[in-house]
Amino acid sequence: MNKDGLFYFSKSHEWIGKDSNSNKYRIGISDFAQSELGDVVYVFLPESGKTYRKDEKIGEIESVKSVSEIYSPADIKIISINSNLNDTPELINHDPFGAGYIAEVEPLNPADLNILMDDNSYRIFIVSHHE
Amino acid sequence: MRERCGNIIMDNAEAKKTPLYGEHIKMGAKIVSFAGFFMPLYYKSIIEEHLNVRSNSGIFDISHMGEITIKGKDASSFLDYVFTADVSKIGRGEIVYSLILNEKGGIIDDVTVFKFSESEYMSVVNAANTQKDFSWLHHMQGEFQKKGKDVSVENISDSVGLLSVQGPKSRDLIYPLISEAVKIGKCGLFDFSFEPKQIRDLKHFEFSCANFKGNGIEALISRSGYTGEFGFEIFVPADKTAALWNFLLKNYNLSNLLPVGLGARDTLRFEAALPLYGHELDETINPYDAGLEKYLSESKDFVGKESLKHVKNKEKRLIFFKLSGKQIPRHSQRILDENLKPIGCIASGTYSPSNKFPIGSAYISDAGVNPSFLKNFFIDIRGNFEKAEVVSPPFHKKR
Numbered sequence: 001m002n003k004d005g006l007f008y009f010s011k012s013h014e015w016i017g018k019d020s021n022s023n024k025y026r027i028g029i030s031d032f033a034q035s036e037l038g039d040v041v042y043v044f045l046p047e048s049g050k051t052y053r054k055d056e057k058i059g060e061i062e063s064v065k066s067v068s069e070i071y072s073p074a075d076i077k078i079i080s081i082n083s084n085l086n087d088t089p090e091l092i093n094h095d096p097f098g099a100g101y102i103a104e105v106e107p108l109n110p111a112d113l114n115i116l117m118d119d120n121s122y123r124i125f126i127v128s129h130h131e
Numbered sequence: 132m133r134e135r136c137g138n139i140i141m142d143n144a145e146a147k148k149t150p151l152y153g154e155h156i157k158m159g160a161k162i163v164s165f166a167g168f169f170m171p172l173y174y175k176s177i178i179e180e181h182l183n184v185r186s187n188s189g190i191f192d193i194s195h196m197g198e199i200t201i202k203g204k205d206a207s208s209f210l211d212y213v214f215t216a217d218v219s220k221i222g223r224g225e226i227v228y229s230l231i232l233n234e235k236g237g238i239i240d241d242v243t244v245f246k247f248s249e250s251e252y253m254s255v256v257n258a259a260n261t262q263k264d265f266s267w268l269h270h271m272q273g274e275f276q277k278k279g280k281d282v283s284v285e286n287i288s289d290s291v292g293l294l295s296v297q298g299p300k301s302r303d304l305i306y307p308l309i310s311e312a313v314k315i316g317k318c319g320l321f322d323f324s325f326e327p328k329q330i331r332d333l334k335h336f337e338f339s340c341a342n343f344k345g346n347g348i349e350a351l352i353s354r355s356g357y358t359g360e361f362g363f364e365i366f367v368p369a370d371k372t373a374a375l376w377n378f379l380l381k382n383y384n385l386s387n388l389l390p391v392g393l394g395a396r397d398t399l400r401f402e403a404a405l406p407l408y409g410h411e412l413d414e415t416i417n418p419y420d421a422g423l424e425k426y427l428s429e430s431k432d433f434v435g436k437e438s439l440k441h442v443k444n445k446e447k448r449l450i451f452f453k454l455s456g457k458q459i460p461r462h463s464q465r466i467l468d469e470n471l472k473p474i475g476c477i478a479s480g481t482y483s484p485s486n487k488f489p490i491g492s493a494y495i496s497d498a499g500v501n502p503s504f505l506k507n508f509f510i511d512i513r514g515n516f517e518k519a520e521v522v523s524p525p526f527h528k529k530r
Contacts (some may be wrong), residue, residue: 035161038161062457062482091463
């Protein structure tokens, strides 16, 4: 999975990062998370325009076998949702950091992103917690 | 993200490994603990594996399932009393589906029984129930022996590896890889006292002995499965299971064979409306509730029969449905009538890869409800009331 720019990760496997094309922040779930879920068949998306606190539930992802909740990785306002996921939820499996993003957002306190894990710390986190 | 509920029964007890555990790991399978075993949930994708079984072929490790032999001069009368179906009436080399009931008529397990002779049978049981079934059969064996009868049951599960090859093209894999010759006598773990049929001549629910070309592996092979497709199940000595698995997968191009995990095993069986113990069946459910009364023999006495006479009026009723929305119904969720009154519980719910919409089964608590009146009802999926519609299974196109 290719991704440019700086991505921050939560312990519950969501990411927030700046899209290099639009220069806007997006959120999504990590490649590790999608591989754990398996085939995604439905995504219950957050509400556009709504503000969510860090760790607040913002949506749900259903795979064939399970349901998982999506939590906000930071204090954010939802600018727009990725409505492509309504018809092609499998984008989350194919491209979790790109076309399978969940929403475009505005972080309320961009400085707070630093308390999240960077790429490297997240990789170590996965290995130490899941293998 | 946090997983809230899954459809596969997870357990955290010390899990066992099948003879193929190492192969699953090598292939990068996602492993879950199911019925006391570490099993592959999927190798790449449940949906892809499911669709490949419907159009080509798939191979499953189902070595977690239990095998119990029932032998002795009185084995036939023992099986006829402890199992609900007319077991002894089938011929040698034939298989019958049956229930095992408790004294109250509740379902202890749903099983198949293979007949080798009047005094030699094998029952294949659900992995989660192997220990329970064996204890029950062992208890009944004691009762029979007290009356001077000759019967002995043995749990041979640990010595048996079990592979399932399913799908319309599975014959294109199996036929070229087995030798034509069949013989009376030893066949892997089993002993055939009758001349087995040619594999190509096997009908559904018949078994024979397969001798695989090039590797000398002998195994019992049956025309059976749990997917609603043409297929085979192969009972092979535990220590030869990995060799046979790899041999079949090496020849994958004969039938576009893919390995398939338990995830697709569940979606395949559910599209075919085959019951799963723990979902459609358990000890609080009787055969009438589950719509399985055709497996109750009318011509003999069996454990649970007396109690069933009093519950002939159905207390529950199993229905199948599809959803118009996209959320997936899950085991134990409530179903509501059009006035939002709770009327039952989901037995199984899943996404149907063949239809690309959610499907499920549910027990309606009042059997008096006519399913054809259930035009509009709802599933309470975590507070969202999703509209559902009663349908007649199966959910897949039968060939």
